């Protein structure tokens with residue numbers, strides 16, 4: 001996967017990573033072309049966000065002050081840490097699950113250092129700094145989301161050795177990456193996988209194709225997901241309090257039950273689902 005990008009020597013370079021898989025962002029040089037690409041990505045997404053992202057994301061994004069070029073994680077930490085106690089750490093890319101959960105449990109969010117190439121403007125299978133930083137970091141300024149992510153990391157660390165990774169990964173996927181929220185502004189996005197994608201942002205809230213059941217923990221953890229196309233299912237929370245609250249309960253016994261049950265398919269509703277209708281609009285193609 002990384003072999004196709006030999007023009008950037010540090011992409012996916014794990015040789016300099018420490019035992020916790022962190023690297024020093026200052027070892028990674030960003031070119032003027034990188035900064036220019038960042039500004040293009042930022043401008044395009046920021047426009048969509050006004051009408052599609054939830055208020056907490058928009059507020060967080062404004063506080064990051066990162067429109068002008070690829071950001072320095074340390075300077076954002078100076079603003080983020082006093083607000084929510086989270087810090088950003090630089091990583092070479094995808095890191096092992098256990099180490100990833102360890103960072104979350106310690107209120108550290110791993111941000112990939114390298115930036116995509118211009119020909120990958122719209123789509124990328126691996127996380128890069130635009131996805132990790134623009135997509136994820138704004139939500140960490142909200143204390144309820146911040147608590148949810150830390151508790152998720154703590155529980156995931158404990159449940160990992162029980163073979164619960166598929167259940168944990170689906171929960172992360174359908175909340176942190178592809179979550180929708182139905183609050184006072186109507187249907188909005190808080191998931192980073194959606195908000196860092198130009199095409200999926202309007203699709204997620206306006207398209208009639210996917211199903212949008214209200215979030216329910218067990219239902220969500222059982223549902224398969226797509227990594228190669230827009231999602232066919234999005235789970236909708238009523239508020240970020242709902243998310244924070246769900247993670248205060250001990251997931252051990254639920255995981256035991258769910259591991260014995262079959263998975264549910266993406267793209268369809270099941271008995272007991274309450275479906276949220278799409279927003280009507282002209283953004284989605």
Ligand code: HBI
Nearest residue numbers: 093094095096097100110169172
């Ligand atoms: N590493 N850098 C990075 N980013 C992720 O989102 C990530 C990871 N390692 C493991 C992992 N995610 C999964 O465990 C979760 O998505 C469940």
Ligand code: FE
Nearest residue numbers: 127177192193
């Ligand atoms: Fe992500």
